[in-house]
Amino acid sequence: MLPIIRRYSSQIVYANKSTIFASIQDFERLIGKENVYEKESLRKQYSCDQSAHKPRIPELVISPTSVEQVAACLRICDEKRIPVIPWGTGTGVEGGTICLTPAIIIDLRKMDSITRVHLEDFDCSVQPGVTKDTLNNHLKNSGLWFPVDPGADASLCGMAATGASGTNAVRYGTMKQNVIALQIVLANGQIVETRGRGNRPPKTSAGLNLTELFVGSEGVLGVITETTLRLHARPNSYSIAVCAFESIQQAVDSVVQVRQTSIPIARIELLDEAQIDACNRYSKIDLPIKPHLFLEFHGNTDEEVEKQSRLVGEICSSNNALSFEFSTNPSEQKRLWKARNDAFWAAKALKIDSKALSTDVCVPISKLPEVILETRRDLQENRLLGPIVGHVGDGNFHVIIPCDEKNAEEMQRVEAFCERLAMRALKAGGTCTGEHGIGIGKKKFLVEEVGEPAINVMKSIKLALDPNWILNPGKVL
């Protein structure tokens, strides 16, 4: 299979700038002048995501208002070999929406309906313009919510495209477990409903799992124009706990033991000493500069969450926790969780005028202590700031590196560090990315991780569904 694919994908001749400019009238005719952005000031907003990857201004931005318009636009792009990149909220961190060559960005935010909500069945369908906060606001008085929370208020279709997860995943799963069905537009303009229009069975074994294939496909297989999501009962009671340890080993041992007891913990986050130090400065708080666990419990009653917290507290004590602060009071919770909420900004603030490069890996839980400790040593040896904050219940952690993009020598050190981190995760049986995706930056690690045969299967599928390779070229594969 390999030689054919190699030949094919390197032989594609894409449209040049003038072909793209020449198609402007076609797009204006299809979706209206007001939905085609030519002005540089507008296009510039689509030149980067929240990563440190090199920005590039797209040649054109189109903003269709219906799935039929998306389909019609893609047909033109496919005919003319114009690269197309789907755009949700631009909150990605691996450069997945940055164009690498002359290209069109298709901004999907004008399709912003919550198409269907079935409260009695715990499901709903949303278009790409709907973000997680918008949906949860809409569900406010319903007793239900959508718990997947990557941090940013991202587009839910974009979260499906990235295979996002975040803090709540340890209890509620990632997007993979919470997407029931997708509406996709293929490169050739074909509209596909992965489970058939309107179907939303709680489970199914009917045919190939297209839904799961398109989740996490980062725009390379099709454009997601609707996603049907699983909702969850909103807990009646919440509690928060914060716990300091002498060592990361003790903190992670506690996490493993908590997981083993099946206590349905909702969030379990690790902040290392460097992150706590950064948070103390940024949030003007005064936590001991030690590794901390930040925990959240969800339940039907206060009694239930108190019981969960007590059990977890006992486990932490048995691992020589230095403290275990706990609260069911909302304002007190806010205070306790503040360090975790501000972690990214605290890390960024460590260096004036810096970009914060956030990279993530995920490893089997038992490997977490050694991987984190080696990573800390690596940072020190290479004179890099890099607080660590992790969704440790899933073995997933981030290193947030404040760095100066204009300092080539420093950026080289950062890049070399990220490479060692990814390889360290793979050596431990993990993955080069738990939730950020491959985008531009991690393509070479993906090859290392899954091996050439799996890459070839991915490329074969890509080629079968997007034979002219117009969808988000240069990403993932």
Next chain:
Amino acid sequence: MLPIIRRYSSQIVYANKSTIFASIQDFERLIGKENVYEKESLRKQYSCDQSAHKPRIPELVISPTSVEQVAACLRICDEKRIPVIPWGTGTGVEGGTICLTPAIIIDLRKMDSITRVHLEDFDCSVQPGVTKDTLNNHLKNSGLWFPVDPGADASLCGMAATGASGTNAVRYGTMKQNVIALQIVLANGQIVETRGRGNRPPKTSAGLNLTELFVGSEGVLGVITETTLRLHARPNSYSIAVCAFESIQQAVDSVVQVRQTSIPIARIELLDEAQIDACNRYSKIDLPIKPHLFLEFHGNTDEEVEKQSRLVGEICSSNNALSFEFSTNPSEQKRLWKARNDAFWAAKALKIDSKALSTDVCVPISKLPEVILETRRDLQENRLLGPIVGHVGDGNFHVIIPCDEKNAEEMQRVEAFCERLAMRALKAGGTCTGEHGIGIGKKKFLVEEVGEPAINVMKSIKLALDPNWILNPGKVL
């Protein structure tokens, strides 16, 4: 895309019987004479599964002992265009392992290692010869278990291939949520590790979700030769409850309310009046002939499961339950759950010398009462026996129809009923199969369910990975 695929898959000329017989020596050379079965008495054991689908004896059965042998055998089959059907335990119920034309069955049971167990990370890897009971027996003293339970003691790789689930899925998920990685042999003999050899991250967003694509692919995309599974903490306490209702509506209303409270119920099964009647006769018990819920609770302490049961008991009472029997005592539990355990055999015994045809659909929970009631009416109007037993927490239910295969008129009525049932499920926004798969019998419903565009995507992927269409031809697509 469509015309090309149509042309392609109908143009394939498969090997005839003599080509298959002529390749016997090749296989004997590759895997040893003792692993190639020519005798009819041996081959006959591979002619059917547990369904009523028409048996057919395969021309040859090969039984490789390593993944390299599987790869070498597939290369020969691919070159010679010999259809190949992977075989686990033959416990499927949609004819997925029955050959339709001259073909080779590849029995994978001699690859029977539990390759790796990582207790501290809650994961393990197994070869196709390992069944769920074998694995759970191996894990007996570890505090962990693998909870997915389709009823039969099936091969775990086969369960991955079918996308199996069963009674515990409402709490622990189906195979889709419990397979971390797969080792696959493609039609051309290429060995693919979907997540890279030995990798087992708790979550990942690295590259296309090949694992999820191959789960539920029913042998049409590749042969699964190893599966890495998520394990779960074995509960310390179990309790069982049985509850009778006047109507199915009341029973299902209780289920919906239980789901809304997030009580982590482990099993919640519905048996309708006809099934209870059958169980009373078969198991010599004396339950009131009313719809019943059979429930199981898992927890860390007796107190915890008692609390869960009490809450569920209150919900059932508020829906006018006629009774609510509850026990944490193992022998008492066995007695209470007996009707559920014997359900299939009880249904079969309703008719002497009958085959029991078990069909399944899955619908959004809110649609369950009307779909079940219409189905009951349909059975009566068409003079069919058909007890209903369902994993109702997931909206999934089975109709078990004892029928006489030699009675063509009856079989026609059965077939027409199954078609109406599938269409009823689709009309309700459900699926034609929640856990049995498509196999032979449900191909036409799959088209109805997902639509031509999604079928074309599936066929494109099939063609990309198995260009000579040798893997389990005539199934699913």
